[in-house]
Amino acid sequence: MYTEKSKKLVRELKTSKWLPPYNNILINEISTEITELHGKLLQSLASQNEALTVLQAGCLNRSKRSVLAYLNFRASKLETLRVENGPSIPPHYSHQLSGDEIDYFRKYSALLQEYSQKVSSHLDLTTDLMPPKDLFIEVRVKEDIGDIVLPVSGQVTFKKNTSQLVRREEVAALIRQGVLQQTN
């Protein structure tokens, strides 16, 4: 059967919690299959075999749809990642992606920033919609990340399993990445 490979490709998306590694080999195989099928389709069109044409065109469009849906699904996951996790790709994610996808992520991120800057220089679309109750929040450090420099507070040291009072908007991204946890 012609569409077995594209079925396998789409099924892969369901097997992992985030995204499976980009399956370059399978996509190439499918695209050669499509080209082959297209050749046969032209032949059966010439011989006026209607029923066969319908079946072949069906298989061709099916493979095409599967691959496009696969790519689109991955792209939309990347957009979600940008909103949840900020402008960097976590290291354990980057080897699941193809070069083009990393490029897509960067460009999407750049577009988002460009839009934010056009609206106002301090706007960040990815922070919360509700006004916060306090300027400062208490956080618990879950991973050792050492010294980092924050825009307003300056240098701050985060040691594992300690609690600190920090400015809310500065650490929001870190909390979403799972490095810190809000406690109050």
Place this chain on the structure above:
Amino acid sequence: MIKGSYWDIDDILAEEEPVMIETTKEIKGAGFLYPQGTDLDLKKSSRFSIPLWLGISMARRDLAKIEVPKFFSDSYRNTLKADPKIISLKERTNYFFEVGIKLSDSLDGAELVKLLYKVFLARFIHLFNEITHNSDPKIIKKLTELELELYEKGMRAVRELYDWKERKFDIIRTGQSVAKNTKRFKLK
């Protein structure tokens, strides 16, 4: 992603569900449809299983007839009517309702849709009670893909309602996609 759209991968997978068909015409050169795929031509009145999407498109053009799958047979319909709540539809197919709706055009449409509606409603009410009353997580073993999605959304809504009642709405949480994965990464 819109449900049932061109881009919906659940829709694609639902259409991959195998169905049995019987061909009504001989088609020259279409032997590639056979599971083994050794013959060159497709013979008249041969029975074999193909993906649902192809079956539907063949049935529409009178090239083949779709046979009723076991999970929509009369005896199984009676089981469904008896108590839809406790049956594990996942054992039959992960996309029970989607397959049913797609097949309804080629089978006895109205009756099947009515039955599916009843089954879904009964199961949904049961599911809703389970979600809002904090019950057994084992329930997810019996759910189809569609119900599982409803379950996850329901659980999130319950948590958000709780946060709102406790006035915890400004707590920043770790993002979904990150939270699920960090643990596995650490083990490597």
